[in-house]
Amino acid sequence: IEFRINGEDPGRSFLPAPGRITEWVIPTGPGVRVDAGFRNGDTIGGNFDSLLAKLIVTGATREQAIERARRALAEFNVDGLATALTFHRAILEDPAFTEEFKVYTSYIENEFNNQIPAYQxxxxxxxxxxxxxxxxxxxxxxxxxxxxxxxxxxxxxxxxKQSMAGGAGGAALVSPMQGTVVKIAVNEGDLVEVGDLVIVLEAMKMEQPLMAHKVGVISNLSAVIGATVSSGTALCDIIDA
Incomplete structure (x- = not known):
């Protein structure tokens, strides 16, 4: 069983999560292998793929591999940025994967009950x-x-400091993550409806569209294509028409 340890936050819809690694403890033991190119103190930027490591676990049976994987994931500790470790641990407690094996390609989007808290x-x-x-x-x-x-x-x-939840707060449309502005779909003074595309961010080779959270007029548009923004940065306001 292979687990991709990505720099993404499962508690925030798998948003990319660049950052600096402050703790890096990899598991060992029978049937456990880790392929990685990082170590404690490394900085993971937003210009590259989010993959940090691969955890590969083998066993004589599927049940043994799952038990070894549970132990390995419990020993695998990364801090300083969000990773997919919490998601993998949750999957190994889901009967649909471990017992019934009823998972399918879009199982996560359609049926997985994601109760994973956002990274802090x-x-x-x-x-x-x-x-x-x-x-x-x-x-x-x-x-x-x-x-x-x-x-x-x-x-x-x-x-x-905890990052802002991202999305919208009042009139402001804020960045939910650190990323680069790659598209601006509106101009100052444009009228937008709920769900209209406003801005597209990119981080770790993934695009994140930001939609209008209310009906209104675009104001104080500060986003610039090519600019890097931090999580919680106000990109524009949507004021009442």
Whole structure:
């Protein structure tokens, strides 16, 4: 069984999720193989495919492979950006896949009950102390080694800023993800209906159309084709006509 570990957020309709890897722990054991090209500290940009790694699990039977996969996915930890790990774990608890095997090509879109919460970055501990220093000095021809001990560490917890849910808030149409503006389908002053295409973003080789969330007139259109925008950036307003 092969699992594609993509940089996408299953809790937000699999939106691309570029970011910096702050934790990277891969599983090992019988029948477990991981193919990856990243490590802790690497930055995953939005200009490339979202695939981070492949987890391949084998077993003498399908049941054994599933049990090994559950263990491997539980051991596989990535933080700093959203990944598909939570989705794979959920699938391995779905009887339609593990017992009845009633899945089909569009099963996820049509029947999968996605209760996966949106990704939130873990608290990052920041150390405020320095590590001990080891010094060598010479006094009156004699060599001495000196250890300078740091004060007791003080750990402060800083929670990473949570990205906005994206989409729309009031009059503003905001970006639900970090991406590049590749298309603007409206002009300042245009009248739009609910569901009309306004802007298209691209990240990790995937396009994300942004639709009008209300009837109104386009105002304060700040999006520029080719510009990179962060999650939560206001791209335009849709004001009452």
């Amino acid at each position: 970055a873990s608290a990052i501990p920041l150390q405020t102390h320095m590590a001990p220093e080891y010094l060598v000095t010479e006094v009156n021809g004699k060599r001495f080694e000196i250890v300078v001990h740091a004060p007791k560490p003080v750990v402060k917890r800083h929670r990473a």
